[in-house]
Amino acid sequence: MKSLISIAMTTYNGSKYLKEQLDSIYSQTYKNFEVIVVDDVSTDQTVHILEQYKRKHKLIYFVNDTNMGVTKNFEKAISMCSGKYIALADQDDIWLPKKLEILHKNISDASLIYSNACIINEKSEIQKKTAKEIYSLYGLDSSTKDVYNYIVLNSFILGCSVLFKQELVKDLIPIFQTSRNHDWWLTVCAYKRSGINYIDEILIKYRHHDNNYSRQGDKASFIHKIFNFYSKSRNFDRQEKIIEQYKIVKYLLTYDDNITKSERIFLINMKDFCESFLKTKIHFKAFYFSSKYEKYMFFSKNKFENKLHMLSRLIG
Secondary structure (H helix, E strand, O other): OOOOEEEEEEEOOOHHHHHHHHHHHOOOOOOOEEEEEEEOOOOOOHHHHHHHHHHHHOOEEEEOOOOOOHHHHHHHHHHOOOOOEEEEEOOOOEEOOOHHHHHHHHOOOOOEEEEEEEEEOOOOOEEEEEHHHHOOOOOOOOOOOOHHHHHHHOOOOOHHHEEEEHHHHHHHOOOOOOOOOHHHHHHHHHHHHOOEEEEEEEEEEEEOOOOOHHHHHHHOOHHHHHHHHHOHHHHHHHHHHHHHHHHHHHHHHHHOOOOOHHHHHHHHHHHHHHHHHHHOOOOHHHHHHHHHOHHHHOOOOOHHHHHHHHHHHHHO
8 A cells, every 4th residue: 555645734714715625635646645634713614614524535623722823733733644744735725636646756765845836816717937937946956056055045845835754743843933934944854854856747736815925026116126125114124034044043053963064154154144234234244145145045037136135235
């Protein structure tokens, strides 16, 4: 018999799309799987739908006593999984029938594998660009030179597109708490254990909503972005992000006993960058870091915009 795959899903007021997602999961060609759902105190018909699928498909679900938020909710769902492999599921996407089969076949010795995704809107209409075309770093894996540097500074894998091995859970939980989502910490842990694979096949329809943060960023004009660089609110936001990055770097320097020399040098440089930015008004060290590690930090296709980002590191 094929290995058991546990599908960890979290829900919160997701009744609008939940049936469509669950139907796509139960239509998978890979049949040996369990679905474990943790609901974060929904007030719509979500729990009623989960009960229906429990009766029909033996879905397992739990309802929290109080609202835990997305990260803690996924942490709870993952901790309840018993399969040799674990896949994460959002409540509003649609899986293609061979998603589990193809990911399971291609994960090989890696700790985690993820795939490309097409984008759908609120009406389930397929959009022109795929995830790989929209997100600059999408498609990177352990075969990429210096991928660790990209991982430290960016969250670039959609959690709903992954399959990972149960052995990773002991590294993953508890999920390190930052403003970044749980997907980022999953990426860090997978890279440090046995690596990440990517398969360039569309295996999921990933739903973009009009109020998604990434969508709002796409809509912003270039002129608006320029003014944003030098506004007071932008400076405050930037400082908050640097504080967060400083927290992350200090944790990574102490968390990993198997850190390589090059990884440690990068983290130390990143730590110096954060300290320079937070302690001085003219950020020469921060500007130097931005120049040295530009390719890991800025990914606009507009080179002039990248240079503006670097200059913003100098003046704060």
